Amino acid sequence: MQDVDLDPRLLRTFLAVAETLHFGRAADRLHLAQASVSGHVKRLEATLDVALLARTSRTVALTPAGVVLAEHARRLEQATVAAVRETRRADRGETGSLAVGLAAAIPIDLVRPAVDTFRAARPEVVVELREAAWTDPSGGLADGAVDVAFLRPPVDAAGVALEPLISEDRMAILPAAHPLTAREVLSIEDLVDEPWAGSDTDPVWRAFWTAEAERGAPARYATMISSLDGLFDAVRHAGAVGLVPASAAERVAGTGVAFRPVADIAPTTVDVGWHPASEDPRVRAFVAVARRVLRVAPLA
Missing domain, CATH: 1.10.10.10 (Winged helix-like DNA-binding domain superfamily/Winged helix DNA-binding domain)
Known part of the structure:
Protein backbone atom coordinates (compact mmCIF):
# COMPACT_ATOMS: atom_id res chain seq x y z
CA MET A 1 0.00 0.00 0.00
CA ARG A 92 6.42 22.68 33.33
CA GLY A 93 7.50 19.65 35.36
CA GLU A 94 3.96 18.54 36.20
CA THR A 95 4.38 14.87 35.24
CA GLY A 96 7.04 12.18 35.39
CA SER A 97 9.16 11.26 38.40
CA LEU A 98 11.68 12.86 40.76
CA ALA A 99 14.26 11.02 42.87
CA VAL A 100 14.92 12.86 46.14
CA GLY A 101 17.96 11.82 48.15
CA LEU A 102 18.13 11.91 51.92
CA ALA A 103 21.64 11.98 53.37
CA ALA A 104 22.53 10.35 56.66
CA ALA A 105 21.49 12.07 59.90
CA ILE A 106 18.55 13.85 58.27
CA PRO A 107 15.27 12.54 59.69
CA ILE A 108 12.49 12.56 57.14
CA ASP A 109 10.22 14.47 59.53
CA LEU A 110 12.60 17.42 59.28
CA VAL A 111 12.03 17.87 55.54
CA ARG A 112 8.63 16.22 55.15
CA PRO A 113 6.79 19.58 54.90
CA ALA A 114 8.66 20.39 51.68
CA VAL A 115 8.10 16.92 50.21
CA ASP A 116 4.40 16.96 51.09
CA THR A 117 3.93 20.47 49.70
CA PHE A 118 5.58 19.51 46.42
CA ARG A 119 3.46 16.35 46.13
CA ALA A 120 0.29 18.32 46.77
CA ALA A 121 1.22 20.91 44.14
CA ARG A 122 2.23 18.32 41.53
CA PRO A 123 0.24 15.17 42.28
CA GLU A 124 1.15 13.49 39.00
CA VAL A 125 4.89 13.65 39.68
CA VAL A 126 6.01 10.46 41.37
CA VAL A 127 8.39 11.48 44.19
CA GLU A 128 10.75 8.69 45.20
CA LEU A 129 12.63 9.21 48.47
CA ARG A 130 16.00 7.45 48.60
CA GLU A 131 18.01 7.20 51.80
CA ALA A 132 21.70 7.45 51.00
CA ALA A 133 24.35 5.30 52.62
CA TRP A 134 26.36 6.72 55.51
CA THR A 135 29.38 6.73 53.21
CA ASP A 136 27.66 9.14 50.79
CA PRO A 137 26.97 12.46 52.53
CA SER A 138 25.99 13.96 49.15
CA GLY A 139 22.69 12.12 49.44
CA GLY A 140 23.19 10.46 46.05
CA LEU A 141 24.06 13.59 44.08
CA ALA A 142 27.74 12.74 43.70
CA ASP A 143 27.08 9.74 41.44
CA GLY A 144 23.84 11.03 39.90
CA ALA A 145 21.64 8.51 41.70
CA VAL A 146 19.10 11.22 42.55
CA ASP A 147 17.83 14.43 40.98
CA VAL A 148 17.84 16.53 44.14
CA ALA A 149 18.82 15.83 47.74
CA PHE A 150 18.68 17.01 51.31
CA LEU A 151 22.15 16.90 52.83
CA ARG A 152 24.41 18.36 55.47
CA PRO A 153 27.47 20.14 54.09
CA PRO A 154 30.35 20.26 53.75
CA VAL A 155 30.56 17.53 51.12
CA ASP A 156 33.10 16.86 48.40
CA ALA A 157 30.76 16.71 45.41
CA ALA A 158 31.79 18.57 42.26
CA GLY A 159 29.17 20.55 40.39
CA VAL A 160 26.57 20.48 43.15
CA ALA A 161 24.75 23.66 44.16
CA LEU A 162 23.66 23.98 47.79
CA GLU A 163 21.17 26.24 49.51
CA PRO A 164 20.83 26.25 53.31
CA LEU A 165 17.33 25.57 54.60
CA ILE A 166 17.50 24.61 58.27
CA SER A 167 20.13 25.50 60.85
CA GLU A 168 20.62 23.53 64.05
CA ASP A 169 23.25 23.14 66.73
CA ARG A 170 25.78 20.34 66.81
CA MET A 171 25.56 18.55 70.14
CA ALA A 172 28.17 16.42 71.90
CA ILE A 173 27.04 12.83 72.46
CA LEU A 174 28.53 11.07 75.49
CA PRO A 175 27.97 7.90 77.50
CA ALA A 176 25.25 8.64 80.04
CA ALA A 177 27.69 8.02 82.93
CA HIS A 178 30.52 10.16 81.51
CA PRO A 179 31.90 12.75 83.98
CA LEU A 180 31.40 15.55 81.43
CA THR A 181 27.64 15.10 81.67
CA ALA A 182 27.83 16.97 84.97
CA ARG A 183 28.39 20.13 82.96
CA GLU A 184 25.54 21.97 81.23
CA VAL A 185 27.63 23.29 78.31
CA LEU A 186 30.89 21.92 76.92
CA SER A 187 33.81 23.33 74.95
CA ILE A 188 35.50 21.44 72.14
CA GLU A 189 38.61 21.45 74.34
CA ASP A 190 36.74 19.25 76.79
CA LEU A 191 36.43 16.59 74.08
CA VAL A 192 39.82 16.76 72.38
CA ASP A 193 41.40 13.92 74.36
CA GLU A 194 38.32 11.71 74.35
CA PRO A 195 38.08 8.66 72.07
CA TRP A 196 35.85 9.42 69.09
CA ALA A 197 33.83 7.28 66.72
CA GLY A 198 35.23 7.47 63.19
CA SER A 199 33.83 6.40 59.84
CA ASP A 200 35.04 5.57 56.35
CA THR A 201 33.27 8.36 54.51
CA ASP A 202 33.96 11.66 52.74
CA PRO A 203 37.02 13.09 54.58
CA VAL A 204 35.63 16.62 54.36
CA TRP A 205 32.38 15.53 55.99
CA ARG A 206 34.15 13.41 58.62
CA ALA A 207 36.41 16.33 59.55
CA PHE A 208 33.38 18.55 60.12
CA TRP A 209 31.69 16.02 62.40
CA THR A 210 34.84 15.44 64.42
CA ALA A 211 35.51 19.21 64.68
CA GLU A 212 39.00 19.00 63.16
CA ALA A 213 38.99 22.72 62.35
CA GLU A 214 38.21 23.68 65.94
CA ARG A 215 40.55 21.14 67.53
CA GLY A 216 43.36 21.72 65.01
CA ALA A 217 44.10 18.03 64.51
CA PRO A 218 42.34 14.76 63.60
CA ALA A 219 40.47 12.96 66.34
CA ARG A 220 41.65 9.82 68.10
CA TYR A 221 39.25 7.05 67.15
CA ALA A 222 38.02 4.38 69.54
CA THR A 223 35.94 2.58 66.95
CA MET A 224 34.64 2.87 63.39
CA ILE A 225 30.97 3.20 62.57
CA SER A 226 28.82 3.00 59.44
CA SER A 227 25.53 4.53 60.56
CA LEU A 228 23.99 6.94 63.04
CA ASP A 229 22.72 3.99 65.05
CA GLY A 230 26.28 2.66 64.99
CA LEU A 231 27.41 5.92 66.58
CA PHE A 232 24.88 5.52 69.38
CA ASP A 233 26.09 1.96 69.98
CA ALA A 234 29.73 3.10 69.97
CA VAL A 235 28.94 5.68 72.64
CA ARG A 236 26.97 3.21 74.76
CA HIS A 237 29.31 0.24 74.51
CA ALA A 238 32.77 1.55 73.52
CA GLY A 239 32.87 4.75 75.52
CA ALA A 240 33.22 6.89 72.40
CA VAL A 241 32.12 10.49 72.00
CA GLY A 242 30.96 12.35 68.93
CA LEU A 243 28.88 15.18 67.50
CA VAL A 244 25.32 14.91 66.25
CA PRO A 245 22.64 17.36 65.06
CA ALA A 246 20.22 18.59 67.67
CA SER A 247 17.38 16.77 65.91
CA ALA A 248 19.20 13.45 66.39
CA ALA A 249 19.67 14.22 70.06
CA GLU A 250 15.92 14.66 70.44
CA ARG A 251 15.28 11.31 68.78
CA VAL A 252 17.37 9.15 71.11
CA ALA A 253 17.33 10.99 74.44
CA GLY A 254 17.25 8.70 77.47
CA THR A 255 18.71 5.58 75.78
CA GLY A 256 22.04 5.22 77.58
CA VAL A 257 23.59 8.30 76.05
CA ALA A 258 23.65 11.97 76.99
CA PHE A 259 23.85 15.15 74.94
CA ARG A 260 25.37 18.49 75.76
CA PRO A 261 25.66 21.76 73.81
CA VAL A 262 29.15 22.67 72.60
CA ALA A 263 29.65 26.42 72.84
CA ASP A 264 32.51 27.00 70.43
CA ILE A 265 31.63 25.10 67.24
CA ALA A 266 29.56 26.21 64.28
CA PRO A 267 26.06 24.83 63.74
CA THR A 268 25.11 22.38 61.03
CA THR A 269 22.66 23.10 58.25
CA VAL A 270 20.30 21.00 56.20
CA ASP A 271 20.69 22.11 52.58
CA VAL A 272 18.84 21.29 49.41
CA GLY A 273 21.33 20.26 46.76
CA TRP A 274 21.07 19.83 43.00
CA HIS A 275 23.11 19.95 39.82
CA PRO A 276 22.76 23.46 38.33
CA ALA A 277 23.33 22.03 34.86
CA SER A 278 20.06 20.11 35.15
CA GLU A 279 17.30 21.55 33.00
CA ASP A 280 14.64 19.35 34.58
CA PRO A 281 11.77 21.68 35.56
CA ARG A 282 10.81 19.30 38.37
CA VAL A 283 14.17 19.93 40.02
CA ARG A 284 13.74 23.69 39.78
CA ALA A 285 10.21 23.41 41.16
CA PHE A 286 11.28 21.18 44.05
CA VAL A 287 14.12 23.52 45.03
CA ALA A 288 11.70 26.45 44.96
CA VAL A 289 9.24 24.61 47.21
CA ALA A 290 11.98 23.57 49.64
CA ARG A 291 13.24 27.15 49.76
CA ARG A 292 9.77 28.52 50.43
CA VAL A 293 8.66 25.94 53.00
CA LEU A 294 11.83 25.26 54.99
CA ARG A 295 14.17 28.24 54.69
CA VAL A 296 15.50 29.22 57.18
CA ALA A 297 14.14 27.46 60.22
CA PRO A 298 16.64 27.37 63.09
CA LEU A 299 16.64 24.42 65.46
CA ALA A 300 18.62 25.00 68.64
Missing part, protein backbone atom coordinates in the same frame (compact mmCIF):
# COMPACT_ATOMS: atom_id res chain seq x y z
CA GLN A 2 1.33 3.40 -0.94
CA ASP A 3 2.03 5.76 1.97
CA VAL A 4 -0.12 8.88 1.99
CA ASP A 5 1.00 12.09 3.71
CA LEU A 6 -2.19 13.67 5.01
CA ASP A 7 -2.17 17.40 5.59
CA PRO A 8 -3.57 18.05 9.13
CA ARG A 9 -5.28 21.21 7.84
CA LEU A 10 -7.25 19.19 5.31
CA LEU A 11 -8.30 16.68 7.96
CA ARG A 12 -9.38 19.48 10.30
CA THR A 13 -11.47 21.04 7.54
CA PHE A 14 -13.04 17.74 6.57
CA LEU A 15 -13.91 17.00 10.23
CA ALA A 16 -15.67 20.35 10.55
CA VAL A 17 -17.76 19.55 7.46
CA ALA A 18 -18.42 16.00 8.70
CA GLU A 19 -19.67 17.29 12.06
CA THR A 20 -21.83 20.11 10.67
CA LEU A 21 -22.79 18.54 7.32
CA HIS A 22 -22.77 22.07 6.01
CA PHE A 23 -19.97 23.90 4.15
CA GLY A 24 -21.09 27.33 5.33
CA ARG A 25 -21.21 26.40 9.03
CA ALA A 26 -17.89 24.58 8.72
CA ALA A 27 -16.39 27.71 7.16
CA ASP A 28 -17.70 29.84 10.05
CA ARG A 29 -16.23 27.42 12.62
CA LEU A 30 -12.83 27.47 10.95
CA HIS A 31 -12.88 31.18 10.07
CA LEU A 32 -12.30 30.32 6.40
CA ALA A 33 -14.02 31.21 3.19
CA GLN A 34 -16.53 28.61 2.06
CA ALA A 35 -14.60 28.17 -1.19
CA SER A 36 -11.48 27.31 0.81
CA VAL A 37 -13.40 24.68 2.78
CA SER A 38 -14.67 23.13 -0.42
CA GLY A 39 -11.20 23.22 -1.94
CA HIS A 40 -9.67 21.50 1.12
CA VAL A 41 -12.17 18.67 0.98
CA LYS A 42 -11.60 18.15 -2.73
CA ARG A 43 -7.82 18.03 -2.21
CA LEU A 44 -8.25 15.47 0.57
CA GLU A 45 -10.48 13.32 -1.64
CA ALA A 46 -7.94 13.54 -4.46
CA THR A 47 -5.12 12.57 -2.09
CA LEU A 48 -7.01 9.51 -0.84
CA ASP A 49 -8.63 8.78 -4.19
CA VAL A 50 -12.02 8.26 -2.50
CA ALA A 51 -15.30 10.18 -2.24
CA LEU A 52 -15.80 11.37 1.31
CA LEU A 53 -18.99 13.39 0.89
CA ALA A 54 -22.15 12.88 -1.10
CA ARG A 55 -23.19 16.37 -2.20
CA THR A 56 -26.43 17.61 -3.67
CA SER A 57 -27.62 21.14 -4.18
CA ARG A 58 -29.33 21.01 -0.79
CA THR A 59 -27.63 18.36 1.35
CA VAL A 60 -24.23 17.09 2.37
CA ALA A 61 -23.86 13.52 3.62
CA LEU A 62 -20.93 11.33 4.52
CA THR A 63 -20.12 8.38 2.32
CA PRO A 64 -19.13 5.10 4.05
CA ALA A 65 -15.50 6.09 3.52
CA GLY A 66 -16.25 9.51 4.95
CA VAL A 67 -17.77 7.98 8.08
CA VAL A 68 -14.59 5.97 8.68
CA LEU A 69 -12.26 8.90 8.06
CA ALA A 70 -14.34 11.23 10.26
CA GLU A 71 -13.97 8.84 13.20
CA HIS A 72 -10.22 8.54 12.69
CA ALA A 73 -9.86 12.27 12.18
CA ARG A 74 -11.72 12.92 15.44
CA ARG A 75 -9.40 10.57 17.33
CA LEU A 76 -6.37 12.17 15.70
CA GLU A 77 -7.55 15.62 16.73
CA GLN A 78 -8.13 14.47 20.30
CA ALA A 79 -4.71 12.80 20.37
CA THR A 80 -3.08 15.96 19.04
CA VAL A 81 -4.74 18.09 21.70
CA ALA A 82 -3.66 15.60 24.38
CA ALA A 83 -0.12 15.47 23.01
CA VAL A 84 0.20 19.25 23.12
CA ARG A 85 -1.28 19.41 26.62
CA GLU A 86 0.95 16.66 28.04
CA THR A 87 4.03 18.04 26.32
CA ARG A 88 3.46 21.44 27.89
CA ARG A 89 2.80 19.85 31.29
CA ALA A 90 6.05 17.92 31.02
CA ASP A 91 7.85 21.15 30.14
